[in-house]
Amino acid sequence: MEPWPRLRLGEDMQDKTTTADQAMALIRDGDVVTTTGFVQSCIPEMLHAALEKRFLDKGHPRDLTLVMCAGAGDSKGLGTGRLHHEGLLKRVIAGNFGRMPKVAQAAMDEKICGYNLPQGVISQLYRACAAGQPGLFSKVGLHTFVDPRYGGGKVNKKTQEDIVKSHVIDGEEWLFYKATKIDVAFIRGTSADPSGNISMEKEALTLDCLAQAMAAHNNGGIVIAQVERIVEEGSISPKDVKVPGILVDCVVVADPPEMHRMNYGVMYDPGLSGEIRVPTKGMLKMPLDQRKIIARRAAFELPPNGAVNLGVGAPDGVAAIANEEKVTPYITLTTEAGAVGGVLAGGSSFGSSRNAHAIMDQNQMFDFYDGGGLDLTCLGMAECDAWGNVNSSRFGGKLNGSGGFINISQNSRAVVFAGTFTAGGLQIALEDGQLRIVQEGRNRKFVQDIEQITFSGTYASSRNQPVLYVTERCVFQLTDRGIELIEVAPGIDIDRDILAHMSFRPLMENVIEMDARIFQDKPMGLLDDLLNANLADRVTYEAERNMMFVNLEGWSIKKKQDVEDLTRVLEEACKKTGRKVKSIVNQNGFRVAEDLYEDYMKSVVYLLKRYSVTTAHFSTSAFMRLKMREALSSRSLRPHIFETSEEARVALEGSGASGMRG
Incomplete structure (x- = not known):
């Protein structure tokens, strides 16, 4: 190819300004x-x-x-x-x-x-x-449609050249992207x-x-x-x-100046450029609709002192919830575009932030993400299958593209996929804290086979990555056996409103009701939950029977701080008694993030050996009981796991209670 007919203004004068037409004349065919x-x-x-x-x-x-x-x-x-x-x-x-x-x-x-x-x-x-x-080695894209074993990112048959190749280096899989x-x-x-x-x-x-x-x-x-x-x-x-x-x-x-708008919906906003700081109290409050319900439930997963990424659509509402609930100072919201901190903007301003702490170059932000800097991401989803695979890139006959979805979802410590349960015309109503489906969406999102794998649930499960799927009516979690229904909104019938609109049957072992506060149009007190401010209220002690009751029902361990807080609260309660105690632990609806289960079990063993005479756990989840038995047995502890609180109480009060001892 011939060299450019360069506009070498610097050889004769320093002024590089020119017209758009003159600049375009420099671009060659091909x-x-x-x-x-x-x-x-x-x-x-x-x-x-x-x-x-x-x-x-x-x-x-x-x-x-x-x-x-x-x-x-x-x-x-x-x-x-x-x-x-x-x-x-x-x-x-x-x-x-x-x-x-x-x-x-x-x-x-x-x-x-x-x-x-x-x-x-x-x-x-x-x-x-x-x-x-020559290019870039990365693990990003493994086991998705970008992986050459699944298409190599090609969008059609006309595209033949392979610009993504797979390699094994020191026993690990890598993708090489050609520059x-x-x-x-x-x-x-x-x-x-x-x-x-x-x-x-x-x-x-x-x-x-x-x-x-x-x-x-x-x-x-x-x-x-x-x-x-x-x-x-x-x-x-x-x-x-x-x-x-x-x-x-x-x-x-x-x-004209309109050709240089800040974005298509905003001519100029100095709050977005960081030239001024704007008051956040006056920001509009979201109406209590399906989008806000989803954002509110997702917000319960926010990690204090953690770095968070929010996707476009339903997920970006989490930023507004964090602001409403006065949580923003305790988390750092980020966007893949480079914004760090502040209140993330939505709509046409998506990607930017008001009162940002910093603006990084986009490639540097992805270095941070790919290296494991993210504690949580909340992303949208178009389709999901029984194994937790998600499609957000090609669906409904349209080529949308993955955007930053693959980088972010694969490398964040924990992932929340957020979106309505069905799409196309869904209408809901809230009546006295109860959710009612007024009109069902035309299109199913939970399908037998997704069109394209943008996120591999199987790959995530193999790496013990915690993953939730949050909708306005229910919540699923990823397990190594597929996705499990774990929460249902008040007023929702599982058979009529959930299973009837899915192409597969999810695992169902211990379904609890979604937090009632999500469906009431008033502040939720989210900050206290995120900081575990009321965790001590879950522990009670009866001195006459030397019995301690630990109610973990509906509570979740989502971050290391939760393990530390639970250990501290239980240790303080035990120390106050002045003796070793008998204890009953309610684990109905209790959830431990997969990558934190080992940390949780170390805490359990520590507390058992130091403060327990005998302890019984109970849960209606057969899988939770089995997992606890295996974990305790592998640590040379005799498990005492029951299905109901009554069984646990009888076992502890009975003369033959064996408990859990080293």
Whole structure:
């Protein structure tokens, strides 16, 4: 391919400003073009419009490869949706296709080649390109549709080249993602000086602009930056320069200003750019509908002092619940786009945050996620099967794409999938704290076979990853035997409202009622629950019989702090008695996260050996009883596990009680 007819302004003068039309004239047929943007935010709209116009007017450039991380459009034709015209694109490598439906349709119609790769992988591949590396090794995507054993991320039959390969290194499975060299990078900033130094003071996010610019520049390509304004040479502080002018070839000033909106629903909000801090008390309260019910139940899984990611849709309502319940100061909410802390924004502003603590580059945020930095993620789901596999990428005849879903769901310590039980026309009503299904959704979400595996329940179970599936009417959990129904909303009939609308029968061993507070339109007191402030109320002691009762019914161990808090509360209660005690533990509806079961059992053994004369546990769950028996027996303790409280009481009070002793 011939070299670019470069606009080498720096050889004669320093001013790199030009028009959008002049910049588009530099793009050649067959080039690989990357662009920035996240959902509806930080999109270089003028550059997309200018590229579309040049193709329609001149017929060139054509046969381009588009590389992008997240969706960048309004799903109605703006952003990368402008690039759908036949002949303009030859190939697309993207994390998300849903924001450009006509491009997605072209791929489904076999008119273009296409790959759907994890958003974080593409983000990190920009760095690999910039460093001249051949690609990226990652575990992200194993056992999903991105795994070459299940399609390699190809979206149609026309796409033949393998850009994802599997390898075994030191006995461990890895995926290798081939880097695609970048010829042209579209980036966006707020201010530029004539030398092309770019700052982002009014942007909500920084995304991958630096890595994209470096990837194109180091490949001998061109970097075109869209900005709001030109400022005097040297007026941008060096530490405020996000992309140095050495990487930038062309600077285009957005005109009219609507071409440089913060996002498609917000012209400009200084609270999102971090230029001011806004009061959170005045933020709108969510109405008590199905979305809020789901968000409220999901919020019970929030880990104090932990890092949390929230997906789009029902999950982003968790941020509003955290604010309503005054929980926000005790957790750190994040987005894959780079926002850390504050109150995460929803709607057109999704991905950004008001009163953020920090804004990281997107690729660095995915480093944090992939390395295990996330304590919890709450994500949406389109389909789920009996083994807990989730599809959020291709369903209902549409190619949506995985976005950051695969990176986030595979690497978060715990996962909550959140969404309505059925889709398409679902209507509910709340009457005196009871949930009633007024109109059932047309489409089932819990199906026999999902169209595409975006999350592997089997893989998650093999790694003891705690996973919940939260809907407005019930909650499931992932087990090594498939998904189990564990909670049902008040007013809901299991046969009529749940099983009748599933294509498989879930495990059902110990179903309890969802917390009644979720369905009442008043504060839930969530903070006390998350901090275990009332945990001591679950322990009572009868001195005359030297009997301690521990009520763990409906309680969950979701984080290490829960194990520590339970151990502390029980130890304090035992010490107050001044002697070893007989105890009965109610484990009905009690749940322990899979990856914390060993920690929990170490606490149980410690307390038994130090403070117990004899202890009986009871649970209606046969699986819980079996698991406790096996765990205690393996530690040379004789288990005393019963199905009912009466059996446990009789055993302890009877003369032949053997208890659990070392």
